[in-house]
Amino acid sequence: MKELKHYINGQWIESSDPKKLTIINPATQEVIARAPKATKVETEEAIKIAKRTFESGVWSDRSPQERAAVLLQIADKLQENIDELTELEVQNNGKTRREAQSDAEEAVGTFIYYAGLLNMPNGQAYEASSDMQTLIVKEPMGVAGLIVPWNFPLLMSVWKIAPALAAGNSILLKPAEITPMTAVKLFELMNETDLPKGAANLIMGAGSVVGQTIAESNDVDIVSFTGSTGVGRQIMQTAAGNMKKVSLELGGKSPNIIFDDTDLETAVDYSLFGIFMGSGQVCSSGSRILVQEGIYDEFVKKYVEKAKGIRVGPGNDKNAQMGAIVSEQHLESILDYIRIGKEEGATLALGGNRIEKNGLEKGFFIEPTIFTNVTSDMRIVREEIFGPVVAIQKFKDEEEAIKIANDTDFGLAGAVFSTDQNKALRVIKKVRAGITWVNAYHLTNIQAPWGGYKQSGIGRSLGTYGLDEYQETKQININLAPKPIHWFE
Structure with a gap:
């Protein structure tokens, strides 16, 4: 049985709460791991570390090409360990091996896709007048709080992590309480790459504690949640307190x-x-x-x-x-x-x-x-x-x-x-x-946006839309012939 730990600032740490979450194999009810339960104080500290890392520029100031290189390193690590990731997903989630392997393969492809997207042209330029040039640039938002469900533990984590990191954000991932195994393995693999310590953090625990703290924190700039419509509504209400951006992929009755x-x-x-x-x-x-x-x-x-x-x-x-x-x-x-x-x-x-x-x-x-x-x-x-x-x-x-x-x-x-x-x-x-x-069902690709209408959510994952979710859009106006404007004369 494996004893899981939080991953904060490049270190594997225990929780101050001695109580553990019991992780089982749903096909046998065999206990396969124990996971820590983070407190509100620990979650707030992890958020502060993510913010400090973002503001330091150690990741956010890297060029798109440098960030792309790290994403490709992560993809390589996932590919090298795809059998173990598949096995962990089978054990922890209960899905068939065919499904679990497909998820792991798509996770690899998602990191590769966003690495490639970073090398594509980005932004716009306008000539507002003969003397004015306007640039439209994309910038990282800051700290991204990522909350993922139990039905696709690995794939949903990657759908959020890859574009959030590609955009230059620092992240804090909260996996579902009952299915943290592949998320922990993913962070073990990311720890073996050139991703700066503190740029990606993993914290486990109850949604009512960890998720609530992420949603209400003034230091989190976007909260991205996939799960039930009821919980999504609660997150949206909590996040409204400081008007942070909310991205929600919720339920369906299709x-x-x-x-x-x-x-x-x-x-x-x-x-x-x-x-x-x-x-x-x-x-x-x-x-x-x-x-x-x-x-x-x-x-x-x-x-x-x-x-x-x-x-x-x-x-x-x-x-x-x-x-x-x-x-x-x-x-x-x-x-x-x-x-x-x-x-x-x-x-x-x-x-x-x-x-x-x-x-x-x-x-x-x-x-x-x-x-x-x-x-x-x-x-x-x-x-x-x-x-x-x-x-x-x-x-x-x-x-x-x-x-x-x-x-x-x-x-x-x-x-x-x-x-x-x-x-x-x-x-x-x-x-x-x-x-x-x-004349088909369930067949999609990484390049196409994923999300719904009405109470099925707000925002989109994947494709260029997925990267946009984790970016701010800024206009920069440049006066090419600076001289007094004489407005008040």
Whole structure:
């Protein structure tokens, strides 16, 4: 069992609080580590160190090329240790090895992408008049407080760390309490590079202490949070006290619209991937499938049959296609929603139970679960379950599909399946969501912005937009022919 420590100013330190967080493998409930719980005082001290490092210019004043070189060093370290990072993610999060390895590979690519972006032209220049030149430049914000979720512990950390460091900020990362393992390993690897001490800091503990302190601190210039809409709302309210910038990537209840002219095999396949990848613990999951009435029964039949074949098991089982739920608390929350769905009158077409056989008794496993005959007023249709539970709803035509799709507080993702490309584009443009697909689901790339509409968040990750999140924009006006203006004469 590993004893984890905070990483502050280039040093691994214990917490003053003797109480530890127990870290388990959700597939077996085996204790794999103990993590420290930072106090408010320790968090404030870590923030001060990050601010002092930023103001010293040891990282923020480095040229883009110098910062890019360090990001590439980090990418190399991740690549060299990709097997260990994958194994840690499997053990700590419960996801399958295939998913964990994909996350680790994308983490490498994210550092490489932002290193390359730093070598691209940046800024603008204008001639305001014959004697005035205006420059638009980008500058680092200062201290970036980064708060990441438990569903993609490594990848979400990197999605925030890479652009924040690329921009020249100093950072303070708070991983989720229950999944800190890959974050700790990431900082071990960053410690082996030329990244200055104090430019990147890691502190573990409760969100109510560490996250709250980051959000309210006058010394933190931006807080970037990925997680539930409820917690995001609290962070936004707390950060409003000093008007710091807030970047939020929050929940979703995303519609997946299937028209009757679709390629049914493709639609079924991607719709399974859209909800059961990551055991449904993905903010952009297609948890609402809307099927046109002409193929509704056929789609449901094929979908249920395919879902029956999904192999559920521990992530280190090479045959497993869907892994464990991250914690017992979250497992109980999902089971509660399944109970609510049945009480609301939805038809349970498949699953709905915890799996406690075939060697999975000790882990947190749930069957792939499908509800049919649902209506838009049901809680299982309106609220984010964040598990392997999907609701299949019927619609008549384009107009009704769009109305049902947008009848939600969220706006993170959505998809349309149709062989009529004109119709597909027409409908997807009407879907109020930030990440969308036509005849696909979950396929994205680092170069494209990630984020949502409505209560799914504020701001964007990845691409050039991700770098912009961690930069201030400044105009510099240069008088090329200085002489008295004689304004008051």
